[in-house]
Amino acid sequence: MTVTQGFEDFDVAGFLREFWQQKPLLIRNPWADWTNPLSPDELAGLAMEDHVEARLITRGEDSWQAEHGPIPERRFGALGRDPWTLLVQAVDQNVPEVAALIEPFRFIPDWRIDDVMVSYANDGGGVGAHFDHYDVFLIQGLGRRRWQIGGHCDQSTALLPHDHLRLLANFEPVEEWVLEPGDILYVPPGVAHNGVAVGDDCMTYSVGFRAPSRSELISGWCDDQLAAMQDDDRYSDPMLAQQENPGEISAEAIDRLHGMITAQLQDRDAFARWFGEFNSTPKYPEIDWQPDEQIDAAQLRSLSSEGASFYRNSASRFSYVRDSGDTVILFVDGESYECAGEAAELAEQICAQTRIHVESGAMISDTMLELLVSLINQGSMAIDD
Ligand code: SIN
Ligand code: CO
Numbered sequence: 001m002t003v004t005q006g007f008e009d010f011d012v013a014g015f016l017r018e019f020w021q022q023k024p025l026l027i028r029n030p031w032a033d034w035t036n037p038l039s040p041d042e043l044a045g046l047a048m049e050d051h052v053e054a055r056l057i058t059r060g061e062d063s064w065q066a067e068h069g070p071i072p073e074r075r076f077g078a079l080g081r082d083p084w085t086l087l088v089q090a091v092d093q094n095v096p097e098v099a100a101l102i103e104p105f106r107f108i109p110d111w112r113i114d115d116v117m118v119s120y121a122n123d124g125g126g127v128g129a130h131f132d133h134y135d136v137f138l139i140q141g142l143g144r145r146r147w148q149i150g151g152h153c154d155q156s157t158a159l160l161p162h163d164h165l166r167l168l169a170n171f172e173p174v175e176e177w178v179l180e181p182g183d184i185l186y187v188p189p190g191v192a193h194n195g196v197a198v199g200d201d202c203m204t205y206s207v208g209f210r211a212p213s214r215s216e217l218i219s220g221w222c223d224d225q226l227a228a229m230q231d232d233d234r235y236s237d238p239m240l241a242q243q244e245n246p247g248e249i250s251a252e253a254i255d256r257l258h259g260m261i262t263a264q265l266q267d268r269d270a271f272a273r274w275f276g277e278f279n280s281t282p283k284y285p286e287i288d289w290q291p292d293e294q295i296d297a298a299q300l301r302s303l304s305s306e307g308a309s310f311y312r313n314s315a316s317r318f319s320y321v322r323d324s325g326d327t328v329i330l331f332v333d334g335e336s337y338e339c340a341g342e343a344a345e346l347a348e349q350i351c352a353q354t355r356i357h358v359e360s361g362a363m364i365s366d367t368m369l370e371l372l373v374s375l376i377n378q379g380s381m382a383i384d385d
Helices: 012-018 040-047 073-077 096-105 214-227 251-265 268-280 297-305 341-352 366-377
Strands: 025-027 054-059 064-068 084-088 113-121 136-152 175-179 184-187 191-209 308-312 318-322 328-332 335-339 355-358 381-384
Touching: 040 054, 040 084, 040 113, 040 191, 096 113, 096 191, 175 184, 184 191, 214 251, 214 268, 268 318, 268 328, 268 335, 297 366, 318 341, 328 341, 335 341, 335 366, 341 355, 341 366, 366 381
Parallel strands: none
Antiparallel strands: 025 184, 054 064, 054 084, 084 113, 113 191, 136 175, 136 184, 136 191, 308 355, 308 381, 318 328, 328 335
16 A cells, blocks of 8 residues: 655655664755745744644843734744744644644654744744654755754753743854755754754744653543542452561562552553553543534445545544454544454544545445444544535
């Protein structure tokens, strides 16, 4: 199955071997025909909306200010010539043309993709020198930006004191490039970087990845397990042997207590299901994508008998795990669906492609129909009319 519409002349295997998670790479315009998918005005419009996460960063003489969205229209009007930048998160979830930018990067598994943040800056604007905890492909959309790359940072790296921004106290660039529209800079986690707009109308699209922290995995997985636990599932010690010093917590007791935890948390299949649901949970659950009218299997059968196309909601994250044999568990929007046979094939197809087409007169089984109906009614897929 071909999934990714890749870049022209881009060596994926070489990139994964030599750069991914290791070192930055500048990729000069690899697109067949780069066109900026969103206008500055459309981005500003999104930043004014309630449900969209946006920030406006302005730079004075020697201080940085961060304002959180929604950003009112009059605020844009009041911006002067001092450098500023607008950042809007998860634009892919609102603009399918921006979601399409992810497609060529699908040589990385979908579950690792977080979102596409879009920035707009005037001349000199930027977010300051910083490092991120995740990999990012910075696509220059419009205008030009000078990117400087520094060394590797970690928790001990000194930051400037600021309530909202994590800016590096000392940034020493080791390399720099000016990116033109269509150029891409890959930056691995922990590598210092600083992007400054060269001229006005500078737009950058950040395809950002996710890397769950050990602490969020442990807390999420434990919370999930706790929800189903019984109060009478307790420590017990039949055949207790009298010990020399009653004050000692014996090694056997510690082993048994520790085993109560490890045995519970070791269920790999349960973990896989929890992780799939957790990872596909919508970032912005307040946005309701459900259709105005729910559809049932009979309606969908009659509709698809004449041929129909279905497309994935660009805000929904699809992934699956292979269970056993021909069974897969599909994860979408925090839900899981166990699929076997033809439904499993359909689930895999939906995960590979963002759009599927049912030919007129094609045989479509009840289980496939049931899966599609659920996905449509929960707002994860829609019928293309
Ligand atoms: C930007 O678009 O200005 C910042 C993106 C980043 O550094 O991660
Ligand atoms: Co960054």
